[in-house]
Amino acid sequence: MRFDEDSRPGVNESPSRPVIDAHIHIFCFGENPTDGFMSDTTRRSWLTRLLMWMTKLEREPGDTLSAKMRHMLIRHLEQSVLDYAIVLAQDAIYGQDGVRRDADTHFYVSNDYVLELARECPKVLPGVSINLWRADAVRELERCHAAGARLVKIHTAIQGVDPSLQRFDPFYRRAAELGMVLTFHTGYEHACRVVSQKYADPALLARPLDHGLKVIAAHLGTCAFFDPEDFYPNFVAMMGRYENLYGDTAVLATSIRWHALRRLAREPAWFRARIMHGSDYPLPPSRFPYLLRTGLFPKERRNPLDMDLLIKRAYGLGPDYESGVWRLLAGEKPPPGGPSLQ
Numbered sequence: 001m002r003f004d005e006d007s008r009p010g011v012n013e014s015p016s017r018p019v020i021d022a023h024i025h026i027f028c029f030g031e032n033p034t035d036g037f038m039s040d041t042t043r044r045s046w047l048t049r050l051l052m053w054m055t056k057l058e059r060e061p062g063d064t065l066s067a068k069m070r071h072m073l074i075r076h077l078e079q080s081v082l083d084y085a086i087v088l089a090q091d092a093i094y095g096q097d098g099v100r101r102d103a104d105t106h107f108y109v110s111n112d113y114v115l116e117l118a119r120e121c122p123k124v125l126p127g128v129s130i131n132l133w134r135a136d137a138v139r140e141l142e143r144c145h146a147a148g149a150r151l152v153k154i155h156t157a158i159q160g161v162d163p164s165l166q167r168f169d170p171f172y173r174r175a176a177e178l179g180m181v182l183t184f185h186t187g188y189e190h191a192c193r194v195v196s197q198k199y200a201d202p203a204l205l206a207r208p209l210d211h212g213l214k215v216i217a218a219h220l221g222t223c224a225f226f227d228p229e230d231f232y233p234n235f236v237a238m239m240g241r242y243e244n245l246y247g248d249t250a251v252l253a254t255s256i257r258w259h260a261l262r263r264l265a266r267e268p269a270w271f272r273a274r275i276m277h278g279s280d281y282p283l284p285p286s287r288f289p290y291l292l293r294t295g296l297f298p299k300e301r302r303n304p305l306d307m308d309l310l311i312k313r314a315y316g317l318g319p320d321y322e323s324g325v326w327r328l329l330a331g332e333k334p335p336p337g338g339p340s341l342q
Ligand SMILES: [Zn+2]
Pocket: 023, 025, 250, 280
C-alpha cells in the first residue's frame, strides 16, 4: 500500500496502533536484472547459502528463486501478527562521477520492485533506496515520493556513502521539504561486501540531522562481538544531541549481537521512545540466547517475523516500540522528552 492512502491508521478514525516492522529485505536473484540481482560473490557466500538452507527457500512455490523469495515473504507477512512491514530496496554502487557501476554491485533491488510489491500486498509499505552519489538522486527521490514512498534507505557501508559530505546537501534539503524519513545503515556490515565500514558510524549523521530530517539509524550503530570497534556509544551520544534521531532494532536478536537488547533495555525511557521495531528479515532471529525470556517452544517460532517480535517484546522496550515508525511516517512530532528532561 502507499503511505498516503486514507486507510492508514492515524488518518481514519481508528485509534488503533499498528504493529510495524520497519526493516525487511527482499532479494532478487537476477532472472530479470532490472528488478534486482546479486553478484556471483554474494550468491556463493557462506551467509547466502546458510540463509537459503535455514529458510528452506527452495521449497517455496515459484518458478524462479526470486519468485520463491517473494512468495515466502508474503506468506510470512500474511500469517504474522504484524499489520505492516517496510520492505527495503537496495540501490546499486555509483562512482563519484554519478554513474552506476553494476560490476561493483553485489546486492541490488530496484525501487520499482518494492513499489510494485507494495501495490500487490496490503501489508507492505515501500522503503526505497537511493545511493546519494547517483547523478539523478534528487530526481529519483521525487519520483519515489510521487509513487507513494515515504522512507529512503541509504546503505552507508555497501553503497560507499559518507553521510557527512556537503555535496549531499541538495538531496537532504529536498528530502526535508518532502517530509521523507531517511534510514541509514549503521554498525559493521557482515552480510555483503562493503566499500568502507567507517561510513557506518552514527557520528557521521549530523549533517542530515541538521537539515531537520527524521533519521533512523538502522541497528543503532551496534557491531558484532568480534568486530574491532563498536559504534553504539556514538549512537547514544547522537541521541542526546538530536531529538530527530531514531533507531531500529534490526538484526539485534542474533547471537553475534546477543548483548545488544539487554543494553538497550537499560537505556532511559526518553531514549527507548525513539527506538523502532525492525527485524532484518529474512535473516532469522537466534532463539538460543533468549530461551529464558521466550520459553523453549513458543508458537511464534514457526514464523521468523513473529519470533523476532516476541524476543524484542520480552525486553519491554516501551509503549511506542511497535508502532513508533508509523507516527514518524505520518509526520507527527517526535515523542516528548530528552536527556534534559530525564
Ligand atoms: Zn538490513
